[in-house]
Amino acid sequence: GAGVSQSPSNKVTEKGKDVELRCDPISGHTALYWYRQSLGQGLEFLIYFQGNSAPDKSGLPSDRFSAERTGGSVSTLTIQRTQQEDSAVYLCASSPERTSGEQFFGPGTRLTVL
Amino acid sequence: AQSVTQPDIHITVSEGASLELRCNYSYGATPYLFWYVQSPGQGLQLLLKYFSGDTLVQGIKGFEAEFKRSQSSFNLRKPSVHWSDAAEYFCAVGLFSGGYNKLIFGAGTRLAVHP
Numbered sequence: 268g269a270g271v272s273q274s275p276s277n278k279v280t281e282k283g284k285d286v287e288l289r290c291d292p293i294s295g296h297t298a299l300y301w302y303r304q305s306l307g308q309g310l311e312f313l314i315y316f317q318g319n320s321a322p323d324k325s326g327l328p329s330d331r332f333s334a335e336r337t338g339g340s341v342s343t344l345t346i347q348r349t350q351q352e353d354s355a356v357y358l359c360a361s362s363p364e365r366t367s368g369e370q371f372f373g374p375g376t377r378l379t380v381l
Numbered sequence: 382a383q384s385v386t387q388p389d390i391h392i393t394v395s396e397g398a399s400l401e402l403r404c405n406y407s408y409g410a411t412p413y414l415f416w417y418v419q420s421p422g423q424g425l426q427l428l429l430k431y432f433s434g435d436t437l438v439q440g441i442k443g444f445e446a447e448f449k450r451s452q453s454s455f456n457l458r459k460p461s462v463h464w465s466d467a468a469e470y471f472c473a474v475g476l477f478s479g480g481y482n483k484l485i486f487g488a489g490t491r492l493a494v495h496p
Contacts, residue, residue: 312483312484312485315481315483322481
């Protein structure tokens with residue numbers, strides 16, 4: 268079956284613009300995670316969704332970052348007024364409900380802020 | 382605070398040689414431990430995981446890892462490396478609480494394989 272997909276694969280934007288990154292999890296996976304992979308900070312947790320609610324947003328670095336999930340499926344990570352330090356690869360992962368097991372990762376979106 | 386340390390940023394081995402990638406963690410409770418591999422331009426793929434039980438766990442692609450509580454380590458091993466194993470390897474602790482698993486990653490070890 269299809270894995271986790273993310274779009275776009277690459278995004279170049281100018282400082283100050285808003286961007287939206289999309290994640291399509293594996294069908295039937297109710298848990299969804301966003302992580303950020305950057306040169307300076309490594310791989311960092313951003314936010315967790317269970318269904319459409321986000322009980323853990325503790326990793327969002329600032330209020331310019333927000334995320335939503337609709338229909339218990341697709342999730343969108345939005346970064347407003349992008350800054351150069353937002354440049355990173357944004358990874359999405361999904362897993363079956365309430366499990367301590369494997370998270371299945373998408374290929375990521377590489378964001379470059381000029 | 383929970384943390385994961387991978388002391389080796391970059392390792393080079395010859396094809397056919399054995400491999401050990403080190404991972405140390407800091408976590409107050411019994412950890413959920415993972416090794417992921419990332420090939421260039423790809424997402425993360427799970428190699429193996431440890432939750433409980435046998436401290437030597439087998440994974441995909443011929444990898445294994447051993448959990449040593451006394452050393453707070455979860456080192457990844459492979460007896461004979463193939464050129465296709467060249468990639469970046471990440472050790473992670475899963476903070477399983479409230480029904481979900483927040484992963485804390487190490488900085489990664491980049492593996493190069495000489496023919």
